[in-house]
Amino acid sequence: MGEKKMKIVKTIKVDLDKCNGCRACEVACSAFHASPKYSSNNPARARIRVIHDPLRDVYVPIRAGYYTPAECTGRHTYTILPLKCDMCESDPPLAEPMCVQWCLADALTYEEREEEAEEEVKLEDMEIGLESMVDKYGLQKVVDAIARISTQE
Ligand code: SF4
Numbered sequence: 001m002g003e004k005k006m007k008i009v010k011t012i013k014v015d016l017d018k019c020n021g022c023r024a025c026e027v028a029c030s031a032f033h034a035s036p037k038y039s040s041n042n043p044a045r046a047r048i049r050v051i052h053d054p055l056r057d058v059y060v061p062i063r064a065g066y067y068t069p070a071e072c073t074g075r076h077t078y079t080i081l082p083l084k085c086d087m088c089e090s091d092p093p094l095a096e097p098m099c100v101q102w103c104l105a106d107a108l109t110y111e112e113r114e115e116e117a118e119e120e121v122k123l124e125d126m127e128i129g130l131e132s133m134v135d136k137y138g139l140q141k142v143v144d145a146i147a148r149i150s151t152q153e
């Protein structure tokens with residue numbers, strides 16, 4: 001058995017009771033990710049979006065997270081540039097992501113924890129890719145393609 005590798009899992013916890021809808025997180029995120037940094041301030045380009053639920057009168061900050069499987073039914077090729085939360089990866093590293101730093105209401109809390117990585121880290125990416133191919137072409141076609149490729153090697 002090989003040595004287990006550890007990985008750092010970063011999360012941002014949200015306390016809805018504390019969010020007052022000020023949208024400072026959107027502003028800070030978009031300014032930090034502008035190119036060059038802080039050259040513009042456009043919340044529409046933020047990787048976090050504060051949604052207001054008027055019935056319950058709550059504000060819900062939502063980060064642009066992982067891939068969600070969805071079938072494209074369009075007939076044309078579209079080029080999209082998704083803006084995904086990167087937990088503010090930066091060199092030098094930030095002590096805390098920008099949205100957390102600027103959430104003065106403390107509705108956002110940054111946490112890091114260590115987990116065993118095992119093989120799953122790489123498998124996760126591969127499985128996401130395979131799942132999307134299965135969604136698009138069907139399981140049998142994907143299996144046939146893999147069988148064909150493996151006989152060529
Ligand atoms: S900065 Fe904090 S309080 Fe303001 S909208 Fe964002 S999450 Fe809510």
Ligand code: SF4
Nearest residue numbers: 029085087088097099
């Ligand atoms: S962690 Fe960074 S990239 Fe992600 S939403 Fe917050 S400010 Fe934007």
